[in-house]
Amino acid sequence: MKKAxxxxxxxxxxxxxxxxxxxxxxxxxxxxxxxxAVESNRTRELNDVTAHAEILAxxxxxxxxxxxxxxxxxxxxxxxxxxxxxxxxxxxxxxxxYFGAEDEKGGGVVNGVRFFxxxxxxxxxxxxxxxxxxxxxxxxxDFFAERR
Amino acid sequence: MKKAxxxxxxxxxxxxxxxxxxxxxxxxxxxxxxxxAVESNRTRELNDVTAHAEILAxxxxxxxxxxxxxxxxxxxxxxxxxxxxxxxxxxxxxxxxYFGAEDEKGGGVVNGVRFFxxxxxxxxxxxxxxxxxxxxxxxxxDFFAERR
Numbered sequence: 500m501k502k503a504x505x506x507x508x509x510x511x512x513x514x515x516x517x518x519x520x521x522x523x524x525x526x527x528x529x530x531x532x533x534x535x536a537v538e539s540n541r542t543r544e545l546n547d548v549t550a551h552a553e554i555l556a557x558x559x560x561x562x563x564x565x566x567x568x569x570x571x572x573x574x575x576x577x578x579x580x581x582x583x584x585x586x587x588x589x590x591x592x593x594x595x596x597y598f599g600a601e602d603e604k605g606g607g608v609v610n611g612v613r614f615f616x617x618x619x620x621x622x623x624x625x626x627x628x629x630x631x632x633x634x635x636x637x638x639x640x641d642f643f644a645e646r647r
Numbered sequence: 648m649k650k651a652x653x654x655x656x657x658x659x660x661x662x663x664x665x666x667x668x669x670x671x672x673x674x675x676x677x678x679x680x681x682x683x684a685v686e687s688n689r690t691r692e693l694n695d696v697t698a699h700a701e702i703l704a705x706x707x708x709x710x711x712x713x714x715x716x717x718x719x720x721x722x723x724x725x726x727x728x729x730x731x732x733x734x735x736x737x738x739x740x741x742x743x744x745y746f747g748a749e750d751e752k753g754g755g756v757v758n759g760v761r762f763f764x765x766x767x768x769x770x771x772x773x774x775x776x777x778x779x780x781x782x783x784x785x786x787x788x789d790f791f792a793e794r795r
Contacts, residue, residue: 612730
């Protein structure tokens with residue numbers, strides 16, 4: 500599947516999160532063309548502030564391959580990862596991060612702490628921002644507009 | 648129990664992690680004098696880079712009280728939290744963080760990104776470094792010396 504296809508899957512999963520009342524963020528992890536994990540935000544459902552789409556996807560992908568690291572794998576996520584997720588992405592040794600919407604308020608990749616450029620970051624993935632950014636942004640906007 | 652008692656419990660749990668072959672870090676979460684969670688690092692056991700002592704303790708404490716947040720609760724951890732854990736601590740709205748050893752290479756509280764002082768950090772706990780720092784440092788040193 501192409502890059503756009505993986506991000507479409509992440510967007511579809513983000514939409515599902517929105518229908519469950521969760522902030523709509525979705526993530527897909529791909530290794531050698533195979534999808535290892537498709538997850539979305541479940542912080543409310545699980546009463547777990549760490550249950551961001553990226554963290555759930557990293558945990559699911561690691562469980563699937565029985566390894567603590569995801570060397571050579573790529574992450575597709577609809578929103579710029581936060582500081583927590585950026586650090587987890589680094590720890591998991593992901594190869595590439597494709598993300599959709601930027602998050603000025605809470606992002607930690609191209610905003611905020613820019614973790615991958617810090618001396619305390621010991622593995623930095625390649626970062627590709629803005630993949631399907633319009634769709635991802637619209638999804639978040641619609642979600643928050645409906646809840647106001 | 649006094650502060651030193653909670654940190655002793657965290658150190659004891661850190662020692663247990665070391666015996667399991669995990670980097671020896673332990674964490675305790677306390678709310679209104681009651682211990683909600685006692686956890687230690689299980690990244691190897693669980694094949695999960697997010698399974699730091701603090702993350703496991705936050706998740707366990709939230710599960711215990713059935714809430715996504717730990718307002719008013721305090722965390723005792725033997726090592727300075729990393730960037731990932733610092734962000735999770737902020738999300739969980741912990742009141743205070745007492746930690747033992749500083750972590751120049753990987754810390755995110757008084758080293759590295761100093762997350763709690765960043766504009767993208769929307770809740771900062773009070774931070775008390777250096778509680779039982781010598782014991783925590785010695786534990787880590789012994790662990791890494793043995794493995795060399």
